[in-house]
Amino acid sequence: MNRQMMKGNEAIAEAAVQAGCRFFFGYPITPQNEIPEYMSRRLVEVGGQFVQAESEVAAINMVYGAAGTGARSMTSSSSPGISLKQEGISYIAGAELPCVIVNIVRGGPGLGSIQPAQSDYYQATRGGGHGDYRMPVYAPASVQEAVELTQRAFDVADKYRTPVMILGDGIIGQMMEPVTMPEYTAPAFDRSWAATGWKEGCGRERAVINSLYIQPDVLEKHVNKLARKYAAISENETMVEELYMDDAEYAVVAYGTTARIALTAVRRAREDGVKVGLIRPVTVWPFPEKAIEDAAGRVKGMLAVEMSLGQMIDDVRLAARDRCPVRFYGRTGGIVPGVREIHAAIHAMKEEL
Amino acid sequence: MAAPAIYGRPKFLTDAPFHYCPGCTHGIVHRLIAEVLGEKFEQDEVIGVAPVGCAVFAYNYFNCDMFEAAHGRAPAVATGIKRAQPDKIVFTYQGDGDLASIGMAETVHAAARGENITIIFINNGIYGMTGGQMAPTTLIGEKTSTSPFGRTAAANGNPIHVSEMLATLNGPSLIARVSVHDVKNVLNAKKLIAKAFQNQADGKGFSLIEVLSTCPTNWGKSPLEALQFVSERMIPEYPLGTLKEV
Ligand SMILES: Cc1ncc(C[n+]2csc(CCOP(=O)(O)OP(=O)(O)O)c2C)c(N)n1
Numbered sequence: 002m003n004r005q006m007m008k009g010n011e012a013i014a015e016a017a018v019q020a021g022c023r024f025f026f027g028y029p030i031t032p033q034n035e036i037p038e039y040m041s042r043r044l045v046e047v048g049g050q051f052v053q054a055e056s057e058v059a060a061i062n063m064v065y066g067a068a069g070t071g072a073r074s075m076t077s078s079s080s081p082g083i084s085l086k087q088e089g090i091s092y093i094a095g096a097e098l099p100c101v102i103v104n105i106v107r108g109g110p111g112l113g114s115i116q117p118a119q120s121d122y123y124q125a126t127r128g129g130g131h132g133d134y135r136m137p138v139y140a141p142a143s144v145q146e147a148v149e150l151t152q153r154a155f156d157v158a159d160k161y162r163t164p165v166m167i168l169g170d171g172i173i174g175q176m177m178e179p180v181t182m183p184e185y186t187a188p189a190f191d192r193s194w195a196a197t198g199w200k201e202g203c204g205r206e207r208a209v210i211n212s213l214y215i216q217p218d219v220l221e222k223h224v225n226k227l228a229r230k231y232a233a234i235s236e237n238e239t240m241v242e243e244l245y246m247d248d249a250e251y252a253v254v255a256y257g258t259t260a261r262i263a264l265t266a267v268r269r270a271r272e273d274g275v276k277v278g279l280i281r282p283v284t285v286w287p288f289p290e291k292a293i294e295d296a297a298g299r300v301k302g303m304l305a306v307e308m309s310l311g312q313m314i315d316d317v318r319l320a321a322r323d324r325c326p327v328r329f330y331g332r333t334g335g336i337v338p339g340v341r342e343i344h345a346a347i348h349a350m351k352e353e354l
Numbered sequence: 355m356a357a358p359a360i361y362g363r364p365k366f367l368t369d370a371p372f373h374y375c376p377g378c379t380h381g382i383v384h385r386l387i388a389e390v391l392g393e394k395f396e397q398d399e400v401i402g403v404a405p406v407g408c409a410v411f412a413y414n415y416f417n418c419d420m421f422e423a424a425h426g427r428a429p430a431v432a433t434g435i436k437r438a439q440p441d442k443i444v445f446t447y448q449g450d451g452d453l454a455s456i457g458m459a460e461t462v463h464a465a466a467r468g469e470n471i472t473i474i475f476i477n478n479g480i481y482g483m484t485g486g487q488m489a490p491t492t493l494i495g496e497k498t499s500t501s502p503f504g505r506t507a508a509a510n511g512n513p514i515h516v517s518e519m520l521a522t523l524n525g526p527s528l529i530a531r532v533s534v535h536d537v538k539n540v541l542n543a544k545k546l547i548a549k550a551f552q553n554q555a556d557g558k559g560f561s562l563i564e565v566l567s568t569c570p571t572n573w574g575k576s577p578l579e580a581l582q583f584v585s586e587r588m589i590p591e592y593p594l595g596t597l598k599e600v
């Protein structure tokens with residue numbers, strides 16, 4: 002497909018369709034409505050199914066059903082709706098089903114605002130649902146990257162049989178940017194686990210899509226198996242971008258659209274002679290701990306910049322292991338931190354450290 | 355020559371022994387479903403969804419591909435399955451807490467969409483699995499562990515008549531209430547369960563069969579008293595019959 006201007010939400014939806022997603026279940030909420038709207042017409046063209054569910058709870062459980070048959074399935078929502086999906090996400094993780102969940106984050110808590118925010122970081126990266134589980138979470142910083150990460154998300158979901166989240170924000174969802182849809186071919190995955198109809202002698206075990214393990218020792222074994230999977234995901238799937246870090250004396254750590262604004266601020270500070278670089282986690286779980294830890298040994302200080310009161314900063318501090326001080330700048334409530342403010346925060350860090 | 359078998363395990367039941375209490379009619383309903391499925395379909399044509407409730411382990415009993423759904427979400431899960439596997443017969447098996455309380459929205463909307471699935475709804479007027487709390491279908495006057503003085507409309511709200519409610523919708527093709535408290539009713543229940551599955555096979559859309567069922571354990575009754583309770587107390591509140599058929 003040629004390069005064309007696309008809104009982030011629509012680009013994510015089209016990327017999913019190109020990746021072979023044929024089942025979408027959603028419920029309206031701003032600022033992600035373009036995803037279900039796009040899917041409601043596009044999936045008809047490609048012989049898929051779109052259901053406007055009665056709630057986010059129902060939508061994620063429809064995903065559980067479709068994903069349990071091995072079909073590439075997706076749902077999308079924004080913060081309050083993602084809270085409602087947590088039950089289903091936990092069950093999907095427990096039952097080891099592949100699917101993609103898009104969260105176009107808005108300000109919270111509660112009904113909050115409809116403006117962009119990054120205040121769902123804890124929920125996304127700590128497993129917002131109950132139980133011992135993890136979930137890969139991709140945080141795109143451009144519409145093009147949102148497209149690529151959406152397609153990668155489907156592959157990672159299938160490879161590890163896990164729910165995967167795209168953690169965007171209102172800016173990514175609403176922004177129009179030039180996009181090139183990649184040529185996508187789905188790798189072959191084993192789907193012999195899926196419930197597609199079984200009979201004696203059909204060559205596989207009867208499928209039971211389930212997260213109930215009533216015997217504690219059996220559940221512990223199951224959770225330990227999940228833990229090994231999460232270790233493999235951390236090992237193989239962590240993504241991070243580092244810019245101007247080679248000679249950096251300071252580092253800004255930011256993800257998603259905040260990282261783009263921070264990059265402009267970093268460049269300005271460089272013009273002022275401050276040797277500062279940018280570390281941008283592309284996966285926020287698994288968090289790029291090694292990149293942060295290595296950098297923390299080289300720089301005088303780090304500045305976490307977020308559209309929240311400061312949530313990712315906890316991961317930065319954990320990874321930095323006290324090798325350098327970590328400072329914070331953020332705006333919350335749906336307010337986007339500006340280049341000038343971040344630039345000032347970089348200078349303040351330099352003055353202090 | 356061995357005598358020909360005239361009664362045996364339907365192919366849609368595994369050989370796992372049921373865990374239900376003595377006198378509980380969950381087992382009868384399982385058997386009826388399995389018989390009907392076996393008479394109509396091959397195993398690989400059917401996918402079932404178990405609830406959260408006493409029938410949570412139904413996935414161990416129904417001998418076909420099965421899902422275990424979150425509490426009340428079986429109709430949504432079945433919707434996802436049916437959309438992805440439209441040629442399969444998809445059914446859910448749900449209790450009254452599951453279907454009529456926490457999962458009411460999923461139930462009503464699957465019915466309103468005319469989702470081509472079959473729901474077997476076990477109305478035993480109580481939360482069996484969690485130890486006998488009040489259900490949305492508990493009769494006025496009945497004592498449960500969370501309505502210890504007996505259910506009153508003022509304190510606890512009124513019983514919900516699920517089948518009557520769903521019968522007002524345009525989506526469903528068949529809504530019927532049956533009982534399994536005696537042989538005649540068991541045979542009739544089987545007939546309606548068969549019709550519900552046939553409707554799905556014929557593409558007619560949503561069907562729900564409400565089965566009045568017993569919970570001797572949490573009702574504090576013997577199996578026999580429990581069957582009497584169904585005929586004397588439950589049926590007057592929840593009259594049997596076909597409430598909608600198109
Ligand atoms: C979200 C959630 N809430 C509560 C429970 C606890 N729970 C398990 S079974 C059950 C009630 C089941 O009652 P019913 O659906 O009437 O089925 P029965 O056990 O009577 O067959 C409840 C409340 C749960 N598992 N999940």
Ligand code: SF4
Pocket residue numbers: 373374375377378379380408478482483568569570571572
């Ligand atoms: S608790 Fe009640 S519903 Fe559950 S198995 Fe026992 S008798 Fe049946």
